[in-house]
Amino acid sequence: ARKPYRDTLVVITGAGSGIGRATARAFAAHGADVICADLDRKAAAETAEGIERAYPVAAVSYELDVSDASRMEDFAGWVREHHGVPDVVVNNAGVAVAGPILEHSLDDWHRIIDVNLWGVVHGCRLFAKQMVERGEGGHIVNIASLAAFAPSRLLPAYSVSKAAVKSLSDVLRAELAGHGIGVSAICPGFVSTNIARNAVFVGALDRRPAVKALERRSYPPERVAAHILRAVHRNEAVVPVNAEGKIGYTLSR
Numbered sequence: 001a002r003k004p005y006r007d008t009l010v011v012i013t014g015a016g017s018g019i020g021r022a023t024a025r026a027f028a029a030h031g032a033d034v035i036c037a038d039l040d041r042k043a044a045a046e047t048a049e050g051i052e053r054a055y056p057v058a059a060v061s062y063e064l065d066v067s068d069a070s071r072m073e074d075f076a077g078w079v080r081e082h083h084g085v086p087d088v089v090v091n092n093a094g095v096a097v098a099g100p101i102l103e104h105s106l107d108d109w110h111r112i113i114d115v116n117l118w119g120v121v122h123g124c125r126l127f128a129k130q131m132v133e134r135g136e137g138g139h140i141v142n143i144a145s146l147a148a149f150a151p152s153r154l155l156p157a158y159s160v161s162k163a164a165v166k167s168l169s170d171v172l173r174a175e176l177a178g179h180g181i182g183v184s185a186i187c188p189g190f191v192s193t194n195i196a197r198n199a200v201f202v203g204a205l206d207r208r209p210a211v212k213a214l215e216r217r218s219y220p221p222e223r224v225a226a227h228i229l230r231a232v233h234r235n236e237a238v239v240p241v242n243a244e245g246k247i248g249y250t251l252s253r
């Protein structure tokens, strides 16, 4: 079989679960060596071990909080020193807080913006710099959300963070095009992962029926991963995925 990613290095954050894990596996299946970073050290290691059992590639794991600027700097330095400049970086780690905007505490806002926006900013600036210095191009994939276009009253801070990630991706794409570096914003509707179960629920919103309603829908993360590989291959700018899978109380536009 053709291995388009042989001898390439892909870094994925949030690779311990869901879309991140599926994306790491998909790149590895196409021949890439992968670095699987996650806040959950064990989950990241499980992803990497599973990949090495399944595919003839190198897969390593790294415990990482993407919202921590100095940890991100250490991580980027470690990647370059031990593995070289990555060819593809997937800024995927993200969290959700569900509930009405007026019920969001300052901590809720910080949690969302710190991980979903700052995590992506750190990943973009550190690795884009490495790619520009190396001068051999590359690709940065940021996982935004359908909520970037269709903000949800159930996910207000989350929607704001994802609109910012989409905007960041647009700016970066224009800036890096001259260096042969592509930037894609992936914008999925609901995907069946752990994110709903792990979400913080605020206000009167009842967690169990909300999670149950979401879990009745089914959209596998492997399908998102396929869109991500295609987006890199074709250098697509903005990629809606499962646009039917809007999450409750979506504001119409």
Ligand code: NAD
Pocket (backbone or CB within 6 Å): 013, 014, 015, 016, 017, 018, 019, 020, 037, 038, 039, 040, 043, 064, 065, 066, 067, 092, 093, 094, 095, 115, 119, 143, 144, 145, 146, 187, 188, 189, 190, 191, 192, 193, 194, 195, 196, 198, 221
């Ligand atoms: P998930 O919860 O299954 O996986 C997220 C992973 O990120 C987990 O392994 C978690 O440990 C890790 N993580 C959380 N905070 C982190 C941090 N500070 N540093 C490093 N890792 C951290 O969720 P998922 O659905 O696979 O989410 C992946 C991305 O896709 C997120 O950015 C999410 O917002 C986005 N997304 C998800 C959906 C969906 O419906 N599932 C829809 C659109 C976009």
